[in-house]
Amino acid sequence: NAGVMQNPRHLVRRRGQEARLRCSPMKGHSHVYWYRQLPEEGLKFMVYLQKENIIDESGMPKERFSAEFPKEGPSILRIQQVVRGDSAAYFCASSRGREETQYFGPGTRLLVL
Amino acid sequence: GEDVEQSLFLSVREGDSSVINCTYTDSSSTYLYWYKQEPGAGLQLLTYIFSNMDMKQDQRLTVLLNKKDKHLSLRIADTQTGDSAIYFCAETITSGTYKYIFGTGTRLKVLA
DSSP states (O other): OOOOEEEOSEEEEOTTOOEEEEEEOOTTOOEEEEEEEOTTSOEEEEEEEETTEEEEOTTSOSSSEEEEOOSSSOEEEEEOSOOGGGOEEEEEEEESSTTSOOEEOOOEEEEEO | OOOOEEOSEEEEETTSOEEEEEEOOOTTOSEEEEEEEOTTOOEEEEEEEETTOSEEEETTEEEEEETTTTEEEEEESSOOGGGOEEEEEEEEEOSSSOEEEEOOOEEEEEEO
């Protein structure tokens, strides 16, 4: 029973490039959450999605960041025109239902040069 | 506001007990969680407690919950070097979106 999968595990981008982070939830899970962990800090909620719908994006920066969870395929977190401050670990979690335990993926560590 | 606080560091000797503390803010949290993060890795769910409980034991782990003081603790008995990691507590926010608010993490170092 595969857990939450994220890829790539490590991503290096130059300032101004785009970063695309993928998350495949656990089998049977239709709720996906993205969190960001800055160095030496805890995880901060970014966005909550269900299939084809963004439920809550209150933690996501208004510009340059977007997320989707299409009917088919993984959830994507997209960061346009990356800046050095975007360097962080981005974790995806999934759950079976709205108020059920979230299981986390291994994270994507983004480094912006 | 939403703020979960933890002490940053804890150092214990192998074989001793470790107690990691956490204070949270949302009295309506239904579940409170403990996660473990090893260097360069993701978050591993260790245990959780439902808000109507005051204690939960799971092998070497004991969770204590004081709802009145909004205080949560994780006790690790017979701490081993493999327990060295960062431990995060998380409260659940149920107003609006159901989401987790994490503490800053406690870095546990186990000395041989």
